[in-house]
Amino acid sequence: MFSKLAMILKSTAICRHYSQCVISLVVLHPSYKFSDRVTVAFFLFSMVHCFAQGIIQSFLYSIDTEFEGVVTEIVHAAHIPLINMTYLEGSSNHLTLRMCDNIPHGQSHYPCMVIFQSGVNVINASAVESDTQKSISILADYSQGFEISTADDGVLVKSSAAEPVILNQQCAQILVYPQQVLQNSVREDMTFIFFQFWVLGVSVFAVGRGSIPHMITALGSRFLIAAWSAYIVIYRTKSQQRIFRELVSAPGTPCGVELFPTYFGTRYVYNIADVVMSFTALLLSALLSWNLLKVYSAQSFKRVGAPEHVLRIYKYFMAVQAVLQLEVFVLVVATSLWVDVLTRTAISKISTHTPIYDALIIATTVLVIPWIALGWYGVRREQKRLIISFLGVGFFFISGWAIMFYSIVYRWSFVQWPYLGCFTVASFILIISSMILGTICWRNFDQGLAQYLNAEDALADSNFAPEVFQHSDVEKSGEKSDYYTYDEPDFPMPTFHSAMQSGEIMRSDGSRMPAPVRGPPPSYDRPYNAPTPF
Structure with missing residues (x-):
């Protein structure tokens, strides 16, 4: 079977x-040998962890989607134009929230107006037609059902659990900020769900092909996931909870209701589970990868025995592979996030150079896979034309996305959404790193790397087994081989045995004589050559 x-x-x-x-x-x-056990353990660990952490991030996506849908429905019921966006400034207890219909920087006419300042009494704070305790009980459980509709003086929220609540227009304008934050959280959740399955695919390929670059790529991906999960738990979730309370649920605010009663508590539990799994996966992956990397490194060029300078060049080649594989996901994610911002937020109404952005996005999407292939084959086959094309496309990516920072809408999105900024910076670092490593490999062309790689592939395709030349395990274990050895045989008779131990042989008359010196065993498989007479 x-x-x-x-x-x-x-x-x-x-x-x-x-x-x-x-x-x-x-x-x-x-x-099985130890290396085989580690391989199976790594495979099973990757599979189990992918689905386990994918489920946790699916829970995060579910809760973010639920609350984002409620806030978006309230904003739409208040008929707030899509072009309007919020701009938050200040620190705790000194927040200033502005509503803008354009980017608030670089404009001849300032496009924003203040809609809320913490610590300042609001004129229409009493427009909520119920007290705070009743509001909490009404919106505590969205699963019980509620209805949102437009009223004459605001937004009417009906629930089967209590009396209806009217949120005034100023409250609806403030809720644009939580809407933007929750929409970004939904995008992040979707990205990390796909990220888990991408890491699984890379890990399976790594152990299936014994690939060191894929192993390093998977380990680097887990480091990025763990770092972002720690940032969310340590800083961002608590910061958002404080800001949401100060803007929406604190007494005396235009809303004065708790629209997020269970959101942050539930999300924090999921975040804790996510960060624990992320760091556990990083440590286990590092341990298993270290053992597998030692095995794979020992097997590199075992069949043909590459010299030291070829092994050094080969390490640069593997580094190029690892960087390019990680760049595939990072660059695609950074581009996709910008596409989502450009089409589904207020930026879509504000941007005046969207066709130029679309051209760069399409060019990046079309060229990213050929660019990876150019880098791999260019170094692998030592083709100067391919490596020059690879460097040219990489320069196009760097210059094109660097020019994007000339766009005020892109700079604004980059600063306001740290997640987009992190992936953008990571993509720049990886592109530049791949070009530097590719240039180093180019400078070491015609030094034997391609010949050894071709020999390695030829032996691998012929199912050549290098293990037949491995004697270290047998020698260390002390097991006897089936081949002829030059050890002295044991004599069957005790007399001869004892005599041989003393270096003498007993004659029939009781006298002793020196034992003859034994030479090498006879070669019966070679033809007999008679000695030449003197």
Whole structure:
């Protein structure tokens, strides 16, 4: 059964050799070597962790979507134009929230007006037609059902649990800020759900092909996930909770109701679980990857025995592969986030150079996969034309996205949404790193890397097994080989045995004579050559 399944996996290119397919199917058999156990453990860990953390991030997506839908419905019921967006300034207890119909920087006419200042009495604060306690009980559980509609003096919120509540127009304008924050959270949740499955794919490919670059890519991806999860738990969730309370639920504010009664408590629990799983996965992945990297590094060029300078160049080649593989996801995510901002937010109404942005987005989407292929094949085959094309496309990416910072709407989105800013900066770092590493490989062309890689692939395609030349395990274990050895045989008779130990042989008359010196064993498989007479 395992043979058939292994052949299926090999035919689908999940694993390259039959032995690797068997390792992927059998679970920790006692007869397996340590490296095989680590391989299976890494595969199972990647699979289980992907689905476990994917479920947690799905819960985060669900709660963010639920509350974002409620706030968006209130904003739409107040007929606030899509072009209006909020701009928050200040610190705790000194917040200033402005409503703008354009970017508040670089304009001849200031396009914003103040709609809320913390610590300042608001004129229409009594427009909520119920006290704070009743408002909390009405909106405590959205699953019980509620209805939002437009009223003469605001937005009417009806619930089957209590009396209806009217939120005034100023409260609806303030809620544009939580709407923007929650929409960004939904985008982040979706990105990380896809990120988990992308890491799983890279990890499976790494153990299936014994690829060091893919292993490093998976480890770097988990580091990014863990770093962002820690940032959310340590700073962002608490900061958002404080700001939302000061803007919406604090007594004396234009809203004066608790629209997010269970949101931050539930989300914080999910965030804690997410960060624990992220760092656990990072540590386990680092431990397992370290053991696998030692095995894969020892197997590099084992078949042909590359010299030291070729191994050094090969390390740069693997670094190029790892950077390019991580850049695929980071660049695509940064581009996709900007597309979402450009089409589904107030920026879509404000931007005046959208066709130019669309051209850069389309060019990036079309060129990213060929660019990766140019870098890989250019270094792998030592083709100068391919590597020059790779550097040219990389320069186009850097210059194109650097020019984007000339756009005021892009700069505004970059600053206001740290998640977009992080992925954009990461994409720049990876592009520049890949170009530097590609240039280093270019300078080391024609020094033997391509020849050794071709020999390695040729031996791998012929199913050449390098293990037949490994004697270290046998020598260390002390097991006897089936081949002829030059050790002295034991004599069957005790007399001869004892005599041989003393270096003498007993004659029939009781006298002793020196034992003859034994030479090498006779070679019966070679033709007999008679000695030449003197």
